[in-house]
Amino acid sequence: MKMNYRLKTLVVAAFTMAIPITTLAAPAPIVIKFSHVVAQHTPKGQAADYFKKIAEERTKGRVKIEVYPNSQLYKDKEEMEALQLGAVQMLAPSLAKFAPLGVKEFEVFDLPFIFDNYQELHKVTQGPVGAKLLAKLEAKGIHGLAYWDNGFKVMSANTPLKNVADFKGQKLRIQSSKVLDSQMRSVGANPQVMAFSEVYQALQTGVVNGTENPPSNLYTQKMHEVQKYVTLSDHGYLGYAVIVNKKFWAGLPADIRTILEGAMKDATAFANDIAKKDNDEALAAVKKSGKSQFITLTAAERNQWKKAMDKTHKENVGRIGADLVQEVYKATGYSPN
Ligand code: LMR
Secondary structure, eight states: OOOOHHHHHHHHHHHHHHHHHHHTSOOOOEEEEEEOSSOSSSHHHHHHHHHHHHHHHHTTTSEEEEEEOTTSSOOHHHHHHHHHHTSOSEEOOBGGGOGGGTOGGGGGGGSTTOOSSHHHHHHHHTSHHHHHHHHTTGGGTEEEEEEEEEEEOEEEESSOOOSGGGGTTOEEEEOSOHHHHHHHHHTTOEEEEOOGGGHHHHHHHTSSSEEEEOHHHHHHTTGGGGOSEEEOOOOSEEEEEEEEEHHHHHTSOHHHHHHHHHHHHHHHHHHHHHHHHHHHHHHHHHHHHTSSEEEOOOHHHHHHHHHHHTHHHHHHHHHHOHHHHHHHHHHHTOOOO
16 A cells, blocks of 8 residues: 555654654563462462562562462472572572571471460561571572461371371371471371472372361362361461572662562561461361361360470470570470470
8 A cells, every 4th residue: 555645754753753762661670580389369379469569569660570379480499499590589488498498497487386376476477586587598698578477287187187196107298397307207107298289189199198288278279179187286387488589689779679678568467467367268168168077176185296296396406406496485485395
């Protein structure tokens, strides 16, 4: 089609005018890849999405947060390596997964029965001990931003776990924590370390008989569909530290870093606000599904678990550090049997 002279002039003018506009176009946004292993509808999944939303709004397009849930990008061990290599910038691994980084002290959070409730937990995560632990990451090229709550763990299996004797010979999946290994051995079980993304299938095929997790993880991974019994034991805690590649974080423009720190503060409040409710709802949904039967423990039965698992504390004092263990006991009021 032939353009008439007037139209041609207009097209040329438009292109000419467009040149300065493209020259002034905003630079490409800073991309932060945030990888995690759980479903979106979990305390961590929702908090990561909330952080993305407010961080992008407040930085007005200068930062883009790409959240990759459900081990889409990396599994447990790989994501830690990816962070150190700079292939991802942000993670929120469970506190039970920090030893491979060389920071075994985080396993203090895995000690059985150490926290009775969120208030006791917050005395550590929101106090000087929590800050001191995050500071230990710096030497590993990692900067710790915050602690995000999840919740207290239930124990699930295909046979009822009520008395300590019921654990004998059970193959139970654990996260990669030596303290959790000791905990399971203390009751006669056979712990197996496995990436979170592999747990459902391992339970389904009988590679392991059972596991422990907060209800939000049990439900969103559909573990309850392949577990006949869920013991409401609250015998331990599972939560997260949000971490970034230190070099990347230090290299951000100062104003951006300040905005992101503010967004992280608000996302942390959001995470800690929804964690209990999410877990309560997940438990109700598991119950409603009728797929697994709930077991509640009497005070005496729970005390029997506590007594048996107590040696986990002594066995791991050397690994975690005696001073740190004492500081946490002091903050939470835990007293060994
Ligand atoms: C697990 O591996 O069981 C949990 O750490 C998963 C998670 O991130 O909550």
